[in-house]
Amino acid sequence: MPLDKDKVKKFIGISSAVLGTAIIGLSIVAKIKKPSSVYDDKPEQKNPLEGKKVIFVEDENEKENADG
Numbered sequence: 001m002p003l004d005k006d007k008v009k010k011f012i013g014i015s016s017a018v019l020g021t022a023i024i025g026l027s028i029v030a031k032i033k034k035p036s037s038v039y040d041d042k043p044e045q046k047n048p049l050e051g052k053k054v055i056f057v058e059d060e061n062e063k064e065n066a067d068g
Contacts, residue, residue, distance in 0.1 A: 038050075
């Protein structure tokens with residue numbers, strides 16, 4: 001039973017459309033869900049330093065650890 005090129009092209013086209021729609025749908029859901037994942041709805045759980053610049057000062061008296 002030989003493969004029909006038109007059927008293969010149609011299958012690839014439909015598969016691409018379905019996958020594209022799924023990716024777009026998941027992207028929309030992710031944008032809707034993101035505020036709750038960064039604790040915008042729970043301020044007590046949110047990182048107080050988020051979005052602020054932090055400068056680390058090296059202390060010569062402490063030995064260096066795995067964090068740098």
